[in-house]
Amino acid sequence: MPTHRTGEFTVIAHRGASGYLPEHTLAGAAMAHEMGADYIEQDVVLTRDDELIVLHDLYLDAVTDVADRFRGRQRDDGHYYAIDFDLAEIRTLRVHERLKVNGDPAFPGRFPPDTTVFRVPTLREEIALIQGLNRSTGRDVGVYVEPKSPAWHSREGKDLMAETVLLLAEFGYRDRGDRAILQSFDLESLKYARHELNSDLTLVQLIGENRWRESPTDFDYLRTEAGLAEIAAFADGIGPWLPQTVDLSGVNFGKTTGLVEAAHRRGLLVHAYTLRADQLPAELGTIEAAMELLAAQPRLDGVFTDHPDQVIHYLESKGY
Ligand code: G3P
Ligand code: CA
Secondary structure, three states: OOOOOOOOOEEEEOOOOOOOOOOOOHHHHHHHHHHOOOEEEEEEEEOOOOOEEEOOOOEOOOOEOHHHHOOOOOOOOOOOEHHHOOHHHHOOOOEOOOEOOOOOEOOOOOOOOOOOOEOOOEHHHHHHHHHHHHHHHOOOOEEEEEEOOHHHHHHOOOOHHHHHHHHHHHOOOOEOOOOEEEEEOOHHHHHHHHHHOOOEOEEEEEEOOOOOOOOOOOHHHHOOHHHHHHHHOOOOEEEEEHHHOEOOOOOOOOOEOOHHHHHHHOOOEEEEEEEOOOOOOOOOOOHHHHHHHHHOOOOOOEEEEOOHHHHHHHHHHOOO
């Protein structure tokens, strides 16, 4: 069993050990724990009956058999939203590897998508699992929680951020000394957590690309000096998309963008996402090569990865 590392580089198991087991399953969380991840990530949404479940999308389509079991319950856009189902209904679903709209696996070569042994966990269940493993193994793996689209939940009449902060507190996660990090792409919702919910948890502002999604937050602005100053006034770190920290496609391949340095000057941690062994630029090919390139940059403080074992293997080989 890997020993818990207290090194400076934080390994965050992205949606569990999702390179090996379907994302956001208890099995995947247990595997990430065994691999020695420092934190295990949970994306969370609310059900109709106000249970926090661990799910990346607002809807259930891409990772469950909801369309087979509840035909007709989709909204006009064709999606089966978790918020339209009670937990008892969601518990009947089978979770599988993420599929694309055409039914092909999003990541060919990962766990067989036709396996039916996995279920959607609640956040309560997953934290109980991690805390139980911490006790039985003597390790102290943290939780790294992202309430998904709090503004959308608010329009649906639900306070996702408040429910999340309350549940974390119930499990003993209340301040920066605890092994929990709260992350969001939504600047206003993180400010709400800090200033109105009075959470003293470590807060990480995620930064995406404006072109990806409809978002209440201007990500281009967040990467400016003014944006970073605004984040640093209430939060502890940023979670940028990896190519926002180092050029991975252009003529400056391998060169820093300057974002890590700028964030560090503001005292902000930088946890970049997402390192996947099966979705690397062709020039890199392996996690080891990617980590070599990252090691040559101003030091990230950590990385979200679908393959925590490979990142840890690299770090241990370099004496971290
Ligand atoms: O939360 C960090 C990373 O997971 C952000 O992207 O879309 O996988 O939640 P996403
Ligand atoms: Ca996430």
